[in-house]
Amino acid sequence: MTLKSVNVCLSPALLPFYELDNTTAVVIDIFRASSSMCYGLANGAHSIIPVAEIDECLAYKGKGYLLAAERDGAVVEGFDFGNSPFSYTPEKVAGRTVVLTTTNGTRAIQHCKRAKTVVMGSFLNISALTQWLKNQDGHVLLVCAGWKNHMCLEDTIFAGAVVDRLQAAEVTMDDAAYAAQHLYHSAREDLATFLAEASHSKRMKHLHIEKDIAFCLQEDVVAAIPVLKNGELVCLSECVPIAQ
């Protein structure tokens, strides 16, 4: 088993230009979908069903699911919660299935479905994720969910952190992977300050979710790796979910 390449897709709109055969796609939506998914599964959620549209989410109403919907950074009216990691604590999600739709992250997942495997990445599970990726065969594509098809700094920097850990002589990288890695090097000394200039951080400041941002920038809070199986995100069997 050999890892052959690590490439970075900076926007879901660029996915059509990537080969997804024999590829492990890692979907990245640091603020906050992929972080909350990692946290929720680590906290004992049975599964998380990512859906692209609010209507699809509503179709699950009254059937025992927790419904979560976020648009433009806020919880959509009428839903149990959105994508704040603090909504994915053991008390709230243990044993439950969450149906979630977000502005960027869940749509990115839909676009990755033709990949061999789809997993979710975040700073919260970075070591577990990269350790597992190193043992995969074929190609890794780090898919940044971005913001409405635009690249965003936090997803790209996380992609760069993963590239940094996977880089090896025999692993090829595209220009976006080099760029992401250099950005990570510029940012790693003080991620929070570096990201304070990002448009998405500014956007989130208006929403008063600085606590969420700080939470999502912590490394290795969980060992869970969410993997897409039959349309649901579940804990990868190799991982041991850790309840907080």
Add this chain to the structure above:
Amino acid sequence: MTLKSVNVCLSPALLPFYELDNTTAVVIDIFRASSSMCYGLANGAHSIIPVAEIDECLAYKGKGYLLAAERDGAVVEGFDFGNSPFSYTPEKVAGRTVVLTTTNGTRAIQHCKRAKTVVMGSFLNISALTQWLKNQDGHVLLVCAGWKNHMCLEDTIFAGAVVDRLQAAEVTMDDAAYAAQHLYHSAREDLATFLAEASHSKRMKHLHIEKDIAFCLQEDVVAAIPVLKNGELVCLSECVPIAQ
């Protein structure tokens, strides 16, 4: 007249997500289309007609035009030349109109046509370009031609160099502009070495055009700014073309 924003579009495929009203679009294809266009117009070419497809270029045959076509880095068989800057010297292009199609650059131009103004940028004309951009009203969008819809380092770094010169308190920037600027800061001490790792540079090494690469990384060789007028690139009237 006030410059309001400087944004960076990392791939032509992302152009649909940008507002182009009241926008000056700067098309960037450092290796080598935009560099050669700046050089050719500075060297007295009457105009350069960018066309997206080889067939469109062929339609100009036998009518006194110089026909130039590049695909995958090489001159297309049967054409006068491709996009090497050394084909755009005064002896070759003075007084002539060149019809040019390239893998990435001329297609990016086609996609920008709904902008208020479309100009071409390269290291060769960077000071003239940024000086002129500073006096524009509205928005500047730096459009990286990339490589087959993927981002490429050299175009992004040049965009970052332009961002660096246009940055001001009242000018907003998107995340891609911040990213490009940081990359430029990482690269500027030794552009050639930094870019040696770029996939496009590696691609070009196989074509033995290292001379072209070195030429295209020179700053301020010309003062010409190619601007799109009625489908043709001509020298912006404010500029004084300098023959070499």
